[in-house]
Amino acid sequence: MSAVFNFTFVPWFRSVAPYIHKFRHQTFVVGLTGEAIAAGKLQATVQDLAMIQAMGVKIVLVHGFRPQVNEQLRAKGHAARYSHGMRITDPVALDCAQEAAGQLRYEIEAAFSQGLPNTPMAGARVRVISGNFLTARPVGIIDGVDFLHTGQVRKVDIEGIHRTLASDAMVLISPFGFSPTGEAFNLAMEEVATRVAIELKADKLLFLTEQPGLRVRPLEPAADDNPIDTELPLAAARQLLAQLPPPQQPTDAGFYLQHCVRACEHGVERSHILPFATDGALLLEIYVHDGFGTMVVDEKLEELREATIDDVGGIIQLIEPFERDGTLVKRSRTEIERDISSYTIIEHDGVIFGCAALHPYPEARTAEMAAVTVSPHSQGTGDGEKLLKRIEQRARALGMTSLFVLTTRTMHWFLKRGFSPVDHSWLPEARKRKYNWDRKSQILVKKL
Template structure:
């Protein structure tokens, strides 16, 4: 067996997307297809504050959300309005300004909150109503529904302070929400709720979005924030966090205020049953599409456990393995096997899976008498090369080989000798192979032999 090259892929950045050749466009479109299939019919709750509206990012977001709707994704939008409420208060001569924390709201401030929410709601509905030719909204014909889906209760008196018209979510009308979204409408929720007595209460957008996402058991809760997400020690965005790791970061402190604020709600949502919660920067054009339809996304995703998964292959994975292998068989990197051989040997394969998409594989064959094992078909999809997945597969296969009692791991390759040399393999000869392998060595391919002591 030979192994595939693990070199950097010739892929386009988002900035270069407008320069797609036809072949590149077709390749990209095919690569996002698994995500389209996976998310069709799923429910996403998308939440954003009034800061996004202030930054004039609303129209671009609406265009992207309309595309998600066209792809069969069910959407509930939750908007905030803090900066708009504060502006209303300032214009009317009131001194009070609202921050992120829960604060008392008097009747005058409540009126400002109603005005701000109403203005933003109308702007969003107008944006979804666009339909000019030669624009992303052409032929969209999206219905937006707002209503009294949220029952609120007063926060009450805490430590002697009466919070008056500041409220909390009491109940979400799940059946009414499902009725609307399952018929193709987008539900739009403002940060206001109503009590059974007819009173209105101001709600925190983040709490409302989390409550809606958990009540609907949403596939995703997406917060569009001013920050970039969780930044690691090297200054890079941590694209995926297990919930327990997110909680540990929150407990340790050190996160910036914006990130910590949203991360606590993301963690809470995942703990309560939301599959994935995301923090993404609204100042990046197309951020929702990039987060959903690219492997690592552009923000931070919180999950109950990490999604990258090394697991034994099953017969259901044969098609995906063939898709990884066939291009390398065509260019001569790998020996042609065919479906029948893969099906026969599928129990020897390990696959690397992310979010339901198989993007890497490797196979292992043990030679017990010689205390050796052969690794083959080490493949990482070109779109996801260069970020350590090859190393992950290699370490896993080394561990499997040790489990079989192997003292040495060998590979046969025609293209990637330097990659293996850098990882501790040394060149050997045919005589160094197990006797059984020597008998089947294909001398016409003249594959190089590399061996690593385990």
């Protein structure tokens, strides 16, 4: 085995470990579009889901069958009909939907049953259980259009799903529901996955779709070469949805976004739009910090907070590389433990990606913002802005009228955010005595 492989694999595997620990015992609802299956992505998706489950995640898989039903309709010489973004399910379309659902369920269960040597499924023992977990009701007549056998979710058998997940099985749900009288209704995969995620209080809702993700801000190639927004606060997602025309088909920008927003509004912490065209999109989104698709996150789930003694190790791990290259002054563990109440941190999925400390000088009504650090993996995502805003809030609450920083390499970042350079003589006397002339740090001040 080459040394180069060792060099790349070991740090990568260690970087993945926090996410494995974070997501163990959590519940994910995955919406797999029929388009993904038609594009030949079922086998790779099944392999990835099996690995995710092996790492302790409870999975509910909801499959779609839109193109498969249309194919059945074409074979019978019957046209597919849509209105208001939903299929009109006449008796012929209902038969086609039942045939497509049965065939796809067979294919999915067969894929999870494989255990071929030299594949990711080798040694896997994935039990897949499906059943009548959904009770449905008819959509009815909307604007004069009778949707016939098209339905909406009336009730989800959450207790049954919980029992199945507790037995270490994966739950498979087809977009079909039945009324209390036994009548079958064709449902939308997106609505089923969203409703199940909400009622299950799932930790994530993930859609594998035709869309690569969404972009809110105009693309500025010089500063940002990512064609999508990897993270959308719920408020921004709502605003974007309001600006878009009502979605009618899966390729419309708001088609999956509307379901992600609804899920977050009803308690699902994070919802994701991922491109099935990219191999391993689920793994990239779940186990890599930057993610791969667009994630809608409820901004009430604030990851910015004051540090506790339990955060000392994470802070040290974050700032050590910057101390080694001279960006930050070396701080001992004892110093950090002593001043831990001064620190504000920002974390993602249980990993600290940014920190800053506030050291007040009440006699001069000013405070120093020190140890300002943002992980290279998180730079450019706004974490630095969030830290600065929180430190400013803390300083104002203490009655400070200004905030200052000492920096050797990040002067322009602070200048763009309202700081101005001053001479070292401006410093409070207590801080002036600790000024390190060897570093020749620049002093920048912002009025609060």
